[in-house]
Amino acid sequence: MSQEDAPTLVFDLDGTLIESISKQNGGIHRPAASFPPSDFHIFENTSREREVRVRHGCRELLKGVSAVGFRIAIWTAAPRDYAEAIVDGLDRHVFSGLKTNLVALLTEEDTHSGGIKDLAGNCNQLESPLWRVLIVDDNPRTYSNNESNALPVPRFCGAWDDTLLALRDFLTEMHEATGGVVLDVTGWRYVNKYAKLQPLRNPKDPGHRSEEGAESAVGDGELTGPSRGAPWGDPAAQGLGTMGGSELC
């Protein structure tokens, strides 16, 4: 597999990998037992100081997917200086390879996305064609144009959950089972089971065209192919869940 065909994971920040709370506002009052200490602060000793909590399993996820060959990008609606401060904190406190391995750091200032992350329109910045990109986000609106590329996660509000560890296992097992060739979100525990999701296919691959029949008209950046399920992940076994998330949200 060439480097340009290596799969790219596009992670959201707030609500997905981390949460941050303004120190100036005195934080949010929550039960101490499910409200762990912060992992790091950003903009320290300024009026913008925020305490940051990292979601359980973030280190294992980033290390695990990087080790098997996924590339990592971050796309947030937050301002660029905030995004850079969070990435710096994650690099220092969570996964020291993050900054050097980061393919792209996209913010609203770069993309003017208006709340919808246009994967197809930003393939150049992500250095990947659309069929090699998966997005991990807690807000379904952001990937509403690309649901077959999306790995939904419940919103993280500071409490423990196993979402990122489960995501690491799902992605690494998928990569190992297919050599990284297939990207198929259909077996992920939080996908919308009523959506017509499809494994991502190379739209220029003539083998896929003939295999899938005439109704699968394809074009650049278009997703095609019927969902055949995920042989490496049984949706029932993973517990097709809701997006309920933490009771603290």
Ligand SMILES: [Mg+2]
């Ligand atoms: Mg978010």
